[in-house]
Amino acid sequence: MPAAEVSQRKDGSGLARRRTPGRKVPVFRNKVAQLQISEALRQLGAGGVLTGQAKKVSARIDHGLLAAAARKVGSDNTTEVLQAALAAFVTPDPFVAWFLSDKDRLPADFERAL
Amino acid sequence: MPSETIGAVTNRYTPTRHVVPFRHRDDAALPFTVGAAPALPLLLDMMVYIDRSAGKLPQPIRGLIASRQHLVYNCGVVCAELAISIGLLDPSDGRTPGAIATIQAHLDQMEQDRCVSPSASAWTEAALLAGVLARTQGLAVPKKALSADQECCQRGRRRELLLDALLYVTAVEQDMLLLSGNVRHMDLLLQIRPSNNLLLYRPT
Numbered sequence: 011m012p013a014a015e016v017s018q019r020k021d022g023s024g025l026a027r028r029r030t031p032g033r034k035v036p037v038f039r040n041k042v043a044q045l046q047i048s049e050a051l052r053q054l055g056a057g058g059v060l061t062g063q064a065k066k067v068s069a070r071i072d073h074g075l076l077a078a079a080a081r082k083v084g085s086d087n088t089t090e091v092l093q094a095a096l097a098a099f100v101t102p103d104p105f106v107a108w109f110l111s112d113k114d115r116l117p118a119d120f121e122r123a124l
Numbered sequence: 125m126p127s128e129t130i131g132a133v134t135n136r137y138t139p140t141r142h143v144v145p146f147r148h149r150d151d152a153a154l155p156f157t158v159g160a161a162p163a164l165p166l167l168l169d170m171m172v173y174i175d176r177s178a179g180k181l182p183q184p185i186r187g188l189i190a191s192r193q194h195l196v197y198n199c200g201v202v203c204a205e206l207a208i209s210i211g212l213l214d215p216s217d218g219r220t221p222g223a224i225a226t227i228q229a230h231l232d233q234m235e236q237d238r239c240v241s242p243s244a245s246a247w248t249e250a251a252l253l254a255g256v257l258a259r260t261q262g263l264a265v266p267k268k269a270l271s272a273d274q275e276c277c278q279r280g281r282r283r284e285l286l287l288d289a290l291l292y293v294t295a296v297e298q299d300m301l302l303l304s305g306n307v308r309h310m311d312l313l314l315q316i317r318p319s320n321n322l323l324l325y326r327p328t
Contacts, residue, residue: 040163041163042163042191042192042195045165045194045195046192046193046194046195049194049195050194053194098193101194102193103193103194103196104233105196105233105234105235105238106189106190106192106193106196108233109176109189109196109233110186110189110190113229114226114229114230114233115176115177115178115226116173116174116177116223116226116227116230117177117219117222117223117226118177118178120174120177120209120223122170122174122205123205123208123209123212124204124205124208124283124284124287
């Protein structure tokens, strides 16, 4: 998967963009997060969303929010934490959303046939 | 180098070691604790869908599924359990079109790359486990000792065991966490083939 390098710039200036030299697979201490983000990035890659180029951005993010995200994925690397959060945000799992909804309930008298 | 044969699967077991019926254990001895569940992709059994529809899925289980986005899988065994009803429901029953539409909607949600199926090894291992359990749990009565109905029933119950074993062994094979409300059969399978690939629940 192409890496998107994101970092907090001290001067707060605009966006910079540069090509990422190769694939960079983040490694998170949280195994579930690792699998989830890998899958989200795979989907984004397959869908042509990822470009292989990285933007360097400057952003002010609440320290507590960043710390919570870092704890959740199990990484202290800000770039990886933000990349994971963005990947998860743009690729919700439609199956889980459907499963947790009230849609398509089987009839109350449904019986297992096998 | 020749590949390992399917016989290696059955050679791992000594079925004759199991001669007395397995007893069902207390819940305390079974994997019911969501918080202790291993960090693995989830595999859903058929009861999960039935309990979801009935609103009987415990909140911690729903929470677990919500927390495993992109890591929830289905097994071909469950797809088959759903699909057979599409063909089975009575076309002359007025409720059938709605029921079929609902079942179809379930299958429409299951992406191919989020579905797994048992391999030949898994089929073989599951069949061996089902055979041992059928014998130890009283489902190995010779045909001649049974009426036609009893014989049919015994075969049906063996098939139930086989399907449950298939689901369980597939979870082990794929290193997934099988989420199951089928406590009775899974308890037996866990005794004969222990693993960390199972999380049980009781419907609310």
